[in-house]
Amino acid sequence: MDVSVRNIRKEFDRYPALNDVSLDIRSGELIALLGPSGSGKTTLLRLIAGLEQPTLGSIFFGAEDASHKSVQERHVGFVFQHYALFRHMTLADNIAFGLTVRARHERPPKAEIRRRVDELLDMVHLSGLGKRYPNQLSGGQRQRVALARAMAIEPRVLLLDEPFGALDAKVRKELRRWLREFHDRTGHTTVFVTHDQEEALELADRVVVMSQGRIEQVGSSDDVYDRPNSPFVFSFIGDSASLPVTVAEGGIRFQGEAIGIAPGPDDVAVGEGTLFFRPQDVVLVTDPAVPALEGRVATSRRLAGTRIADIDIGTPERPHHVEIEIPLDANAANGAAIRFRPTRWKLFGA
Amino acid sequence: MTTPAAVSVRWRLRQPSVIPGFGLTLGFSLAYLTLIILIPLAGLVWRSASLSGAEFLAILTDPRTLHALKVSFGTAFVAALINVVFGVVVAWAIVRYTFPGRRIVDAIVDLPFALPTAVAGIALAALYAPNGWIGVLLGYAGIKAAFNPTGIVIALVFIGLPFVVRTVQPVMEEIDREVEEAAATLGANRFQTVFRVLLPGLAPAILTGFALAFARGVGEYGSVIFIAGNIPYVSEIAPLLIVVRLEEFNYAAATAIASIMLALAFLMLLVINLIQAWSRRRYSHGA
Amino acid sequence: MAHETRRFRSPTTEAPLARYALMALAFLFLALFLILPLAAVFIEAFRKGVGAFLAAFGDPDTLAAIRLTLLVAVIAVPLNLVFGVAAAWAIAKFEFKGKAFLTTLIDLPFSVSPVISGLVYVLLFGSASVLGPWLKSHGIEILFAVPGIVLATIFVTFPFVARELIPLMQEQGTGDEEAALSLGASGWQTFRYVTLPNIRWGLLYGVLLCNARAMGEFGAVSVVSGRIRGLTNTMPLHVEILYNEYNFVAAFAVASLLAGLALVTLVVKTLLELRYGAEIAAGRKH
Numbered sequence: 001m002d003v004s005v006r007n008i009r010k011e012f013d014r015y016p017a018l019n020d021v022s023l024d025i026r027s028g029e030l031i032a033l034l035g036p037s038g039s040g041k042t043t044l045l046r047l048i049a050g051l052e053q054p055t056l057g058s059i060f061f062g063a064e065d066a067s068h069k070s071v072q073e074r075h076v077g078f079v080f081q082h083y084a085l086f087r088h089m090t091l092a093d094n095i096a097f098g099l100t101v102r103a104r105h106e107r108p109p110k111a112e113i114r115r116r117v118d119e120l121l122d123m124v125h126l127s128g129l130g131k132r133y134p135n136q137l138s139g140g141q142r143q144r145v146a147l148a149r150a151m152a153i154e155p156r157v158l159l160l161d162e163p164f165g166a167l168d169a170k171v172r173k174e175l176r177r178w179l180r181e182f183h184d185r186t187g188h189t190t191v192f193v194t195h196d197q198e199e200a201l202e203l204a205d206r207v208v209v210m211s212q213g214r215i216e217q218v219g220s221s222d223d224v225y226d227r228p229n230s231p232f233v234f235s236f237i238g239d240s241a242s243l244p245v246t247v248a249e250g251g252i253r254f255q256g257e258a259i260g261i262a263p264g265p266d267d268v269a270v271g272e273g274t275l276f277f278r279p280q281d282v283v284l285v286t287d288p289a290v291p292a293l294e295g296r297v298a299t300s301r302r303l304a305g306t307r308i309a310d311i312d313i314g315t316p317e318r319p320h321h322v323e324i325e326i327p328l329d330a331n332a333a334n335g336a337a338i339r340f341r342p343t344r345w346k347l348f349g350a
Numbered sequence: 351m352t353t354p355a356a357v358s359v360r361w362r363l364r365q366p367s368v369i370p371g372f373g374l375t376l377g378f379s380l381a382y383l384t385l386i387i388l389i390p391l392a393g394l395v396w397r398s399a400s401l402s403g404a405e406f407l408a409i410l411t412d413p414r415t416l417h418a419l420k421v422s423f424g425t426a427f428v429a430a431l432i433n434v435v436f437g438v439v440v441a442w443a444i445v446r447y448t449f450p451g452r453r454i455v456d457a458i459v460d461l462p463f464a465l466p467t468a469v470a471g472i473a474l475a476a477l478y479a480p481n482g483w484i485g486v487l488l489g490y491a492g493i494k495a496a497f498n499p500t501g502i503v504i505a506l507v508f509i510g511l512p513f514v515v516r517t518v519q520p521v522m523e524e525i526d527r528e529v530e531e532a533a534a535t536l537g538a539n540r541f542q543t544v545f546r547v548l549l550p551g552l553a554p555a556i557l558t559g560f561a562l563a564f565a566r567g568v569g570e571y572g573s574v575i576f577i578a579g580n581i582p583y584v585s586e587i588a589p590l591l592i593v594v595r596l597e598e599f600n601y602a603a604a605t606a607i608a609s610i611m612l613a614l615a616f617l618m619l620l621v622i623n624l625i626q627a628w629s630r631r632r633y634s635h636g637a
Numbered sequence: 638m639a640h641e642t643r644r645f646r647s648p649t650t651e652a653p654l655a656r657y658a659l660m661a662l663a664f665l666f667l668a669l670f671l672i673l674p675l676a677a678v679f680i681e682a683f684r685k686g687v688g689a690f691l692a693a694f695g696d697p698d699t700l701a702a703i704r705l706t707l708l709v710a711v712i713a714v715p716l717n718l719v720f721g722v723a724a725a726w727a728i729a730k731f732e733f734k735g736k737a738f739l740t741t742l743i744d745l746p747f748s749v750s751p752v753i754s755g756l757v758y759v760l761l762f763g764s765a766s767v768l769g770p771w772l773k774s775h776g777i778e779i780l781f782a783v784p785g786i787v788l789a790t791i792f793v794t795f796p797f798v799a800r801e802l803i804p805l806m807q808e809q810g811t812g813d814e815e816a817a818l819s820l821g822a823s824g825w826q827t828f829r830y831v832t833l834p835n836i837r838w839g840l841l842y843g844v845l846l847c848n849a850r851a852m853g854e855f856g857a858v859s860v861v862s863g864r865i866r867g868l869t870n871t872m873p874l875h876v877e878i879l880y881n882e883y884n885f886v887a888a889f890a891v892a893s894l895l896a897g898l899a900l901v902t903l904v905v906k907t908l909l910e911l912r913y914g915a916e917i918a919a920g921r922k923h
Contacts, residue, residue, distance in 0.1 A: 397760050458672065464902045
């Protein structure tokens with residue numbers, strides 16, 4: 001089922017949580033809404049579900065305008081960060097709930113319900129635990145039950161709100177892998193919200209990077225990592241370093257000095273801007289005649305097979321600070337002079 | 351030289367703590383309780399023990415006693431039931447809705463707690479007597495609400511309301527909105543969500559509130575005796591019968607009836623504790 | 638592309654019709670069962686005008702009843718206050734065996750009929766009891782005299798302060814006190830400067846409630862007092878006497894004083910929560 005969000009604006013007491021957001025979600029894809037808190041990602045998810053109503057704009061499920069429909073009518077599966085299981089019901093009753101509340105003429109016979117519940121328990125690897133109660137399960141198990149419960153109604157779209165946020169790191173990793181497998185097996189359109197970029201990049205077919213109520217970029221993991229289209233996306237995804245620069249005489253200059261690189265085809269052509277690059281995309285320049293960024297090592301630390309150096313750069317009146325990766329054999333003593341230039345970068349206008 | 355192992359094996363009366371005053375406060379509390387409660391209760395127990403089994407049974411099966419007990423327990427049960435229904439509604443309105451004067455309504459619920467029982471008693475009697483404001487209105491409908499068990503139920507509803515509301519209210523406040531939203535996403539309409547998801551979760555608190563209101567209603571005296579009419583075999587409550595027997599210097603009977611009521615009170619306390627333990631086991635470590 | 642908001646209903650609330658119906662139901666119930674009786678007290682008290690109202694307090698027996706009620710409260714409430722603080726301290730700051738038993742004991746008066754609360758003292762001190770003759774021979778009057786009334790009142794009202802303080806202090810834990818002690822404070826200093834400020838609102842409300850109940854206690858006192866006019870009548874008992882004599886205005890006049898006290902208790906509680914609500918909530922979730 002395609003989902004189309006068109007020009008959505010959502011205000012809470014005049015405060016715009018979402019400002020003119022549009023997004024097309026393709027049927028069957030696993031898409032992540034990624035952003036820091038306050039970016040509006042959870043609000044967007046809840047609007048799709050029908051748990052909130054947009055101030056402006058509309059939401060389409062397929063060709064149908066679902067904006068007026070109640071949450072019950074939208075037939076979505078929603079999984080909450082804290083599971084929201086019904087504590088007084090067994091797992092089986094929890095999973096069957098969506099089927100048992102249906103109107104008589106739509107409700108499957110009891111035997112059919114039981115069969116589906118068992119099938120779903122198998123799918124989430126909790127076979128035979130139907131008679132247990134939620135408080136007898138671990139967090140990871142409860143989340144799997146929540147997922148099974150949402151799947152029981154055969155939803156058009158599956159929506160997950162920070163589904164692994166309440167779990168510890170190891171369980172989170174396991175469930176991530178498991179969710180991807182699950183999605184591949186069932187093929188449901190799935191939208192999940194997360195603030196953890198590792199999770200988004202690992203799991204999703206496409207990532208929607210959001211900030212302050214707007215969509216910054218939509219693309220595959222490679223797209224947002226290698227070809228970020230804004231300073232926010234560049235600095236939010238992966239590690240980054242940035243410096244204010246000017247473009248003059250065909251070259252990029254930092255505090256007036258050439259640093260050995262020139263703007264690329266899609267960089268801003270002249271004037272002031274900010275240079276973004278990743279710590280691992282630098283090379284040391286040993287030849288003193290070649291222009292490069294110059295600085296001194298403030299501190300450094302060892303990280304697996306490489307070293308991260310904290311470099312002080314710039315004049316004392318306008319000091320700057322970047323982190324770069326340097327080879328293990330380079331001189332990284334505190335105070336050592338270092339010259340380097342980025343091998344890959346992006347230049348954004350001021 | 352004591353080995354660490356020997357010290358830790360010793361049975362602990364209490365866990366050690368740096369905070370001072372344990373002996374003082376516990377000692378004082380126990381002394382106070384002993385003086386005020388335990389010794390007098392012991393007197394009661396001793397007194398009822400001095401009755402032989404046959405005497406005891408005779409008092410209990412005396413028709414007037416039986417009837418008084420039936421009136422007390424029957425009216426308390428009905429009143430507690432009424433309070434459960436309306437108490438839940440009142441608590442829901444206070445917790446879930448905003449309206450002008452919500453705080454005042456919240457405070458008023460405590461009125462039966464703070465108002466002296468005799469004051470409530472004469473006020474209710476004045477209202478529901480055949481010539482009282484409401485008594486007259488009910489009279490047109492042919493209903494008599496004073497000097498009979500109905501009047502007693504009305505008084506006990508007044509008395510027991512805060513017990514239900516104050517027990518249910520905190521649990522309602524803790525209801526997880528996400529659970530409601532989950533039910534809605536699964537297709538449940540509001541009615542189904544409330545009756546199949548929310549109320550069952552409130553069941554332990556509702557049961558506890560019922561038990562508390564019931565226990566309180568059984569022993570209530572001051573607010574009942576004015577409106578009840580106190581007609582033996584019709585609207586005489588057990589506490590009143592105790593007073594009557596006392597005034598007759600029939601200490602044996604008074605003691606026997608009191609013992610029954612105490613035993614039943616302990617039973618209620620036990621039931622309440624069991625309900626809470628059960629619910630803690632079933633529902634804790636919330637989903 | 639604006640959408641009508643009237644069709645949207647949050648999944649966590651009822652349809653407007655249901656909401657109004659429930660609110661109306663709640664209001665009607667409260668008005669009928671709670672507010673009406675309260676109003677009746679004052680209306681009946683002033684039924685024959687302010688003059689008759691005031692005249693009720695000219696009666697010496699009434700004044701004696703008021704004095705006795707105040708006397709009993711002045712003795713019972715402070716004692717119960719000390720007990721409440723001590724018991725809450727022991728229960729909240731320490732772990733020991735038998736704690737549950739202690740808490741149950743404290744809750745006892747709530748489950749016991751007030752008549753039985755009075756009865757136990759009659760059995761203990763009455764002429765037919767073990768202590769009775771001994772007391773008589775020494776000229777000590779407990780029953781049908783002030784001491785008996787005080788005892789019975791203490792029995793019925795001692796849980797109030799404790800029940801307010803125990804959950805409060807339990808939630809606050811021992812962290813603050815341990816910090817104070819580690820900084821060199823003595824036990825009393827810790828209590829005065831650390832614990833007391835933390836519990837003051839719970840304490841105030843517990844005392845108010847305790848006082849309201851102490852002055853209004855009827856059943857237990859009725860059994861032990863003997864109802865000797867002018868001597869062993871408290872206000873609630875006096876109300877009963879006046880009512881049974883068909884002296885309605887006087888009965889309701891005295892009752893209105895007690896009702897006024899109840900109202901003051903409730904108002905103070907509401908004000909406390911309004912002004913210090915945040916503080917109280919913060920004090921709870923220490």
